[in-house]
Amino acid sequence: SWLSPPDPSVEHTNLGSVMAAIALDIPSLGVGVALGVLVGMVLYALLLAAPLKPQLVNHTYEKSVDKVVHKCPIPDIEEMATKSGKPLVAFCRCWKSGNMPYCDGSHAKHNKETGDNCGPLLVELKKSS
Numbered sequence: 001s002w003l004s005p006p007d008p009s010v011e012h013t014n015l016g017s018v019m020a021a022i023a024l025d026i027p028s029l030g031v032g033v034a035l036g037v038l039v040g041m042v043l044y045a046l047l048l049a050a051p052l053k054p055q056l057v058n059h060t061y062e063k064s065v066d067k068v069v070h071k072c073p074i075p076d077i078e079e080m081a082t083k084s085g086k087p088l089v090a091f092c093r094c095w096k097s098g099n100m101p102y103c104d105g106s107h108a109k110h111n112k113e114t115g116d117n118c119g120p121l122l123v124e125l126k127k128s129s
Contacts, residue, residue, distance in 0.1 A: 058095040081123045090120035 062068045080101075081089040089102070094116075096106035103120035110116060 061095055061100055077123055078125065081125050087125050087127070089123045089125075091123060093121055094118045 058068065077091075084102075091101050092099075092103045092107075094103075094107040094110055096110050097104045098106065107116075107118050107120065111118065
């Protein structure tokens with residue numbers, strides 16, 4: 001075995017005699033080095049080669065403009081919420097919804113994949129008295 005301890009009766013004066021003394025198996029060493037290189041390459045690909053810059057949040061919505069900004073008066077939001085026919089309306093804040101500007105629950109998958117904690121803006125209509 002190439003892991004055998006050296007013979008104590010032999011004086012080891014150079015690397016060649018040390019390798020001979022421990023009965024180094026060169027093909028096994030080659031396989032070990034190749035496996036080490038392979039493991040290193042896989043770890044590099046998984047850990048270091050991953051994108052380091054922040055990832056986009058908005059992948060699809062109004063990509064033709066530099067910055068997506070909307071000014072929306074409160075009465076307009078109330079009108080949108082009223083049209084839904086529900087007392088509580090969820091508006092998307094994660095940019096993943098397929099039903100913008102409303103939330104479709106896509107943030108749940110995003111949160112699970114990224115560890116993020118985003119959720120919708122909930123607008124609750126006042127009950128008329």
